[in-house]
Amino acid sequence: MSMSTYHEELKNKETQRLREIQKELPAFTQSFFRGIAQTTSTKTRLAYAYDLRIFFRYLYEEHRTLGGVETKDFTAEHLNEISSEDIDCFLEYLTYYIRPDHENPEYGKEMHNDEKGKSRKLAAVRMMFKFYYKKKVIKADPASLVDTPKIHEKAIVRLDVNETADFLDAVETGEKLTDRQKAFHEKTKKRDLAMMTLLLGTGMRVSECVGINIKDLDFKNNAVKVTRKGGNEVFLYYGDEVREALEDYLEERENTMTKDENEPALFLSGQGKRIGVRTVQNMVKKYANGVTLKKITPHKLRSTFGTNLYQETGDIYLVADVLGHADVNTTRKHYADIEDGRRRMAATRIKLRKD
Template sequence: MEQKSFFEKRNLHNLEKIEYLKDDLPDFIDDYFLGIENQTSTLTRLNYAYDLRIFFDYVVKKVFKGKRTVKSLTLQDLESIASNDIERFLSYLNHYDYNGTLESCNERAKARKLSSVRAMFKYFFSKERISVDNAAKVSMPKLHDKEIIRLEVNEVVALLDCAESGTGMTEHQRAFHEKTRVRDIAILTLFLGTGIRISELVGLNNEDIDFSTNSFRVTRKGGNQAILYFSDEVADALARYLAYKEDDKNTPSGEHALFLSLKMQRISIRAVENLVKKYSKIVTPLKKISPHKLRSTYGTQLYRETKDIYVVADVLGHKDVNTTKKHYAAISEDIRRSVADKVVLRGDPTEKQ
């Protein structure tokens, strides 16, 4: 099935990157990645590789003072890395040089890198290949809550109207707009009407859409498949786009991908990010709107309508409802305020004689 090959190709691409990054990692990392292969996705391991590359670069520079190379590091060296070395690593991430490029990490990037380091130490400690897990002694950075950036109802209308009419576009943008208008409306409507992730949208095939039940099949984060449902408004946008594709003589007969680029190939994640950015900059120039923010917009609206955090978590594909609660806590406050006068105890005091 071609959809499966899309995700297989993505996994192969990630594996190739991991192999490339291993050149900058100690040899014992091979055992680590092999040991966690069945519990993690290729994307998770790729992110671990990026984070550990920076960590071990720090280790040879600052802990071993340049007397060792990354490739020469052993598990005995790993065991000798103290908890305060790892704490200094977090401070180092405020402003550091990697291969001649100055970098810096915010609190969330620091937390992710520490999680990657902790996971590695925990693995080798659990396998009794090191006798102490010093990374477990290091506290996670305090993470401040981020404001949920989303579109308001009037901004959603304006975004879709902009995609429909092309109002506010430059001449260069207008030159392509007529060719992509129907597709772009379908993409934006699907994001805003279902809250799917960008990878889920890009991976869709024509045969994943079932108009008889207004449903579609997606491959979720982690590889599991799910059936989701869409409204008549989303159905209309999708049907319009499919009819447009069918009438376009340039559409390849054997192409299964739902959304196509101008080159008549499966649209890329970068292209989808760019089209969302293009329209949102016209409509809401002060908000940085990405496909994930359209997902937040849907989640917000769904929570306001249902007032059921478990429904929102299920539809968005969150494995842990606490993830959903964390993102929509501010809306819970709105709901609590709105229902404050719903329970009447003794009636309206002004009506008493």
């Protein structure tokens, strides 16, 4: 399986899932998803479908005039009965609601949304109303009048220098693991160390990491080719620590690991297949548990790399480029506290009167 094929398979799974979710939505929304297909990714459309499913469920359960209207009977003209106040009520509903369990109808799952979750769902509703208003299917666009919930930015969680060293030591030695985890550690430690070192040494996304094939490694230039969001292929460069960890793992992969000889993936699971994102997420959590009280995920390792790179270079544009951020403002928002610290430090360097 080539790397492009791996990403194509992911896209195919998302497309299939999108079709399944669309069957639970009103029939008229098919034109909406077709209409935005050229300007959005399959992953984005799938997220919209999930969020719109919640919106139409809310209308069925709560709306003053549309309550009780089955999804299959909902038409585009019904959108004219929805006001901006109704959408405000929907955002309030999202704070806490029960998601039905189709396998066990008498039970449901409690769901909560913070400002970020509400904003994302509002974006899906806005996109739909904007589309049908632009097509003159509906008379007004009430969603455009609804304010986006104010998002309270949380401090960026990252490993500090000592924690990073302790984290990698924990991966290498397995000392912080439970007895049960230690039983498997000897078989996987070189793979795990190579993955964690690569994530911390390049800032790549976990989805990019699991998508790497052996042929994507370029040891001559200390580089690895990854496929970024949107399908662009780029080379990320790494240092000697990453190189050594990769070489150690590759030697083990070649000589001892169980694998399908035709499996091109760099990182393999215990079954000899391409390792999955969820497995890596669990791996990071497992090793971080004994090292820090912070909630560490693969994305936090990415933040750790971004912080280190910015502190070393002071170049926000370089950090944005290496992390693959389409908009430098996204990067700037994440590292605003570091920028503020640099500005404070700069102020102390200025002397108005010589001693």
